[in-house]
Amino acid sequence: MIHLLYPKLYVQSLFEIDQDDLYRRGIRGILFDLDNTIVPRDRDCCPEAITLWLKKLQQRGFKLCIVSNNRPSRVQALAAALGVPAVHRAVKPVKRSFIRAMGLIQTAPRETAVIGDQIFTDVLGGNRLGLYTILVTPLPGREFWATRMISRRLEKIVLHCFKKACDAWK
Template sequence: MKKLVPDVICESVFAIDLDKLKKKRILGLLVDIDNTLVPWGKPEIEEAFVAWVKRVKEEGFKICLVSNAKKERAQKIATSLGIPAVGLALKPLGRSFRRGMSLLNLAPDEVAVVGDQLFTDVLGGNRLGIHTILINPISKNELDTTKWMRRLEHRILETMVKRGLISAQHAKIRQGRD
């Protein structure tokens, strides 16, 4: 259970407090694609998310996409953003996160994982001791298996609140949209 607890829960990538990350000496972000930067099933990244990536870079962070999407798709989006990508990541396996860190030339305590799923993004990041940021999925439109996973995530978050692992307020950010 502890490996599933995110360090931070945010409404969306736009709500991530970059100053706080700087204070934690975090220098890079490993960011999920589907339902974190791009609505599920959509081929293109929207302008607001392009602008967010640009701002993150301007703030001095390095950024790499780490996605379970096909390599080609991950690479295409990354190229349009001028950042590296690790596609077909098989998260929560650690290999892709390690690859992402090596592309950014950063250590686990210098990066944060940003993603919308407990069992891939958060679990994978926590296993490597990386700071994990869980955000709400952009779109409710998902694969049936993911929808099933959402219900499970929901119950796990409730249990985390009961055990005092996260605050009810934090859990609410996430559950408000699921």
């Protein structure tokens, strides 16, 4: 059961993700979380370096879609600025929004990755559908109070178990 909370890949920064490796694994579509993954939660635009990195993914042939639990106005404005489709108020880890996002970019679960900063929404939701889940350390910035007070504390426990499991596999 706890394995559903473990990401397939855990990185400190988006820039550590090897785009060629994803392509070789057969990944063609990537579902992105928004807040603290590609945009700091207290900002209204995507940092330039991340925008360029996303463009590179698109040029490489990946189809991108944002899947966010945040409100329509914020999600749609940021998605429009990046030129990608989006699913807002996604209620992750519910499967429905991930399925809808895959429908928007026309990819099957086995060729779709999820990239996000939260275990209990992004990783759990993606794993439930068999997607390639990538956990990234959150961007610096203010967080939603419930994320800070509850989710991050529980994530610490899961990450501790995950690291122990990784060491055991070595």
